[in-house]
């Protein structure tokens with residue numbers, strides 16, 4: 001079985017082949033097919049679903065507990081946040097980048113592209 005991602009999709013208004021593109025919405029990448037004639041576009045259903053989850057989580061504040069493990073502190077990252085990341089966390093012990101943005105703000109970078 002082939003993936004829908006490799007299918008040729010025709011615009012139902014113009015009956016011409018659409019062009020595969022990446023749409024960036026709120027820093028989120030969505031695979032789309034766009035008609036270059038009428039500019040209508042269709043979003044990959046899985047990406048659209050992931051984007052909606054992301055949008056709901058984006059401005060949510062999480063409360064996590066700070067714990068001591070050996071000489072380091074740990075926090076638990078909610079599973080729903082990790083589940084949004086493709087492939088990166090298939091293996092445990094993945095190295096991710098962390099930086100102290102201000103004395104009160106710590107950032108984690110799930111992508112090496114940033």
Ligand SMILES: [Zn+2]
Pocket residue numbers: 011012013014015035036037038039040
């Ligand atoms: Zn069209």
